[in-house]
Amino acid sequence: MFDSEIYTDRRYWEIDLLRGIGITMMVVSNFVTDLGLFLNYSSHRTFWMGFAVTTATIFVFASGLSMWISYSRTLGKKPNPHWKYLRRFFKLFGLGLLITAVTYSLGMTIHFGILHFLGLATLLGMLFYRFGRFNVLWAVFFILGHLVLRNFHDGLWLLPIGIMPENYFTPDYFPIFPWFGVFLLGMTAGSVLYPDGRRKRDIGLPSSPLVHFVAFAGRHTLLIYVVHQPILVGLLRLIYGPLPGLPI
Numbered sequence: 001m002f003d004s005e006i007y008t009d010r011r012y013w014e015i016d017l018l019r020g021i022g023i024t025m026m027v028v029s030n031f032v033t034d035l036g037l038f039l040n041y042s043s044h045r046t047f048w049m050g051f052a053v054t055t056a057t058i059f060v061f062a063s064g065l066s067m068w069i070s071y072s073r074t075l076g077k078k079p080n081p082h083w084k085y086l087r088r089f090f091k092l093f094g095l096g097l098l099i100t101a102v103t104y105s106l107g108m109t110i111h112f113g114i115l116h117f118l119g120l121a122t123l124l125g126m127l128f129y130r131f132g133r134f135n136v137l138w139a140v141f142f143i144l145g146h147l148v149l150r151n152f153h154d155g156l157w158l159l160p161i162g163i164m165p166e167n168y169f170t171p172d173y174f175p176i177f178p179w180f181g182v183f184l185l186g187m188t189a190g191s192v193l194y195p196d197g198r199r200k201r202d203i204g205l206p207s208s209p210l211v212h213f214v215a216f217a218g219r220h221t222l223l224i225y226v227v228h229q230p231i232l233v234g235l236l237r238l239i240y241g242p243l244p245g246l247p248i
Contacts, residue, residue, distance in 0.1 A: 012194075013205045013215050015066055020218030022059035027228050029055050033171065034232050038240040056114075059221075060179055063118055064186020065194075067125045072190070072197030075129070085122050093119030095226065103171075112159045113172035114225070120160065120176065121183045128184060132191040135184040142181030149177050 029052045036042060074081040096115035103110045128135055149162040156165060162175035193200060205211075217224060237243065 012069070012199065012203075013211075014203055015062065015069070016215040016218035017211060018058065018062040018218065019066070019221050020214035020216070022055060022062055023217055023221045023224050024214060025051070025055035026059060027224070027232075030229060031232050034229075034236055038236045038243060056174070056179070057182055059114070060117075060121075060174070060182040061186040061189070062218075063121065064125070064183035064188075065190045066186075067122065067183070068129070068187045068190025069194050069197045071126065071129055072194070082126060085126055089119045089122045091119075092116075092122065092222075095222075099172075108171055110170055110172045111156060112175060113170075114174050116160070117174035117176070117179055121180055124176075124180060125183065125187060128187065133188050135191070136188045139181040139184040139188065142176065142184065143178040146175075146178035146181075 029048070032048055033052075071081075071085070074084060078084070092115050096110075096113060096117075096119060099110055099113060099115060128138060131138060146162055150164075152163050153166045154163050158164075159173070160176055162177035190197075233243075
């Protein structure tokens with residue numbers, strides 16, 4: 001299951017490790033939030049708010065880094081390189097819409113969560129690839145732009161860019177401002193550390209079982225993301241009973 005032979009010049013263990021750290025932290029963060037709902041207390045304390053933001057930053061940064069490596073290898077080597085990423089967009093955004101439908105039925109709708117964002121970021125990433133390491137400037141634009149847009153309020157249709165209705169709440173929200181800026185920071189790091197999608201120097205795979213386990217999780221982030229919440233909520237429901245106010 002943790003065979004080191006999968007790590008060749010086509011796949012890098014350190015990228016999987018970073019993604020694995022991100023998805024592991026996400027499971028922990030969501031568990032704390034879910035537990036707060038069942039026990040009727042707020043999980044939005046200073047530590048856990050910081051933990052959640054750090055988790056999201058690692059995950060989105062790693063996604064941008066992976067995008068750079070993957071797109072660098074695909075560009076110019078396949079007759080229609082963009083189709084791969086269009087399919088990825090439809091897959092991720094489609095799963096995001098499915099989650100929107102399910103959470104709507106539960107009364108806590110996720111309109112533009114991490115999967116919606118990553119789908120759209122895949123399309124935008126192809127456009128911004130040309131800027132290489134200068135994407136750091138665009139990253140600053142998107143991150144600082146959030147500080148301006150958060151002062152405006154409108155209907156749900158502007159949620160993707162970071163303009164929310166007043167008193168809006170959703171358990172999962174990743175607007176383009178500022179999160180595409182974090183994605184671009186990952187692409188910038190990729191342009192510096194992995195030019196043309198290749199390492200500048202070899203990095204030996206550690207023998208630690210923990211590293212192998214976390215990297216394994218990093219190779220299956222989408223599956224873990226999709227299934228972890230139903231599992232967590234199901235286990236908490238068995239322990240604490242139905243969640244008040246929700247049909248679960």
